[in-house]
Amino acid sequence: MKAAVIVFPGTNRERDIADALTLAVGAPPLRVWHGDADMPKVDLIVVPGGFAYGDYLRSGAMAAHSPIMREVVARAKQGVAVLGVCNGFQILTEAGLLPGVLMRNAALKFICRDVHLAVESSQTIFTNRYDAGQVIQVPVAHFDGNYFADDDTVARLEGEGRVAFRYCTPDGAVSSEGNPNGSIRNIAGIYNETKTILGMMPHPENAIRAAQGGEDGKGLFEGLTAALA
Amino acid sequence: MKAKVHITLKQGVLDPQGKAIGHALGALGFDGIEDVRQGKYIEIEIAETDADAARSKVEDMCRKLLANMVIENYTVDIADPAAG
Known part of the structure; x- marks a missing residue:
């Protein structure tokens, strides 16, 4: 699997993503600078x-209109897999690749801690190493992670099985108790129509080694590597 | 020509920042705060002499960048320099 990691001025998790991909693939990904209008052929864009x-203006709003994002949108529409994590998720929604918006956390605080996620389905290129209903533990670090979409959009996401992960309690209860940021229906990550694009607020790339407090995020990168090899 | 743009949250979209501002005003002793909604105000100087052309240009800017149409509304006022 050949992967590209997009780097904007202000991006700060590109090394973490590169580390996770290197561990899963056995070779480091390409890094593509935001000013570049094109990139080599790849199987995955992160x-x-x-x-x-x-x-500035809104989380992800400026990046969504950068030259490289026009290329990312074009590749995504051709079916190339795209993963957006945290600010990457915000950028994908602002670029129109995923519906909805990430609003300020309901409690108005930056949240930086481990959360629990329920995996909705194991039948995607991103989640094939997990079981449906499995609870995984990964960190979040965000101010604007409060997912919101209008009722029709939420109904469509639910009806088409496009919710990827939901915030939950350690024992898997999808409740307000397990919801760190006020996201509608506890949504932590969603897919596009073809499930080739995943946007998620939590950081699987920061849960790939026992020394980080857990390895539950590793399966996502291993699953992608297996699916896109 | 100057365009004045107000970006506000749509009805029904929760505004925790507005709520926090309301609480803070109450804590400062301002009575009778019923609701606070906050938003953004943007001024744009635009090289355009026709008010209608300026308005439609700025409305396009609002839809493409300035507002997130999922949660926000916008209003555009074109200040007429002749009217002082």
Whole structure:
């Protein structure tokens, strides 16, 4: 699997993503600078976390209109797999690749801690190493992670099985108790129609070694490597 | 020509920042705060002499970048320099 990691001014998790991909693939991914209007042919494009362009105006809004994002949108529409994590998720929604928006956390605080996620389905290129209903533990680190979409959009996401992960309690209860940021229906990650694009607020790339407190995020990168090899 | 753009949250979209501002005003002793909604105000100087052309250009800017149409509304006021 050949992967590219997009780097904007203000991106800060590109090394973490590169580390996770290197561990899963056995070779480091390409890094593509935001000003580049094209990139080599790849199987996976990752938009990592950080504060691209300082998150001016709205989180992800400026990055969504950068030259490289036009190329990412074009590749995504051809079916190339795209993963957006945290700020990357915000950028994918602002670029129109995923519906909805990530609003300020309901409690108005930056949240940086481990959370639990329920995996909705194991039948995607991103989640084939997990079981449906499995609870995984990965960290979040965000101010704007409160997923919101109008009722029709949420109904469509639910009806088409496009919710990827939901925040839950350690024992898997999808409740307000397990919801760190106020996201509608506890949504932590969603797919596009073809399930080739995943946007998620939590950081699987920061849970790939026991020394980080857990390895539950590793399966996502291994699953992608297996599916896109 | 100057365009004044107000970006506000749509009805029904929760505004925790507005709520926090309301609480803070109450804590400062301002009575009778019923609701606070916050938003953004943007001024744009635009090289355009026709007010209608300026308005439609700025409305396009709002849809493409300035507002997130999922949660936000916008209003555009074109300041007429002749009217002072």
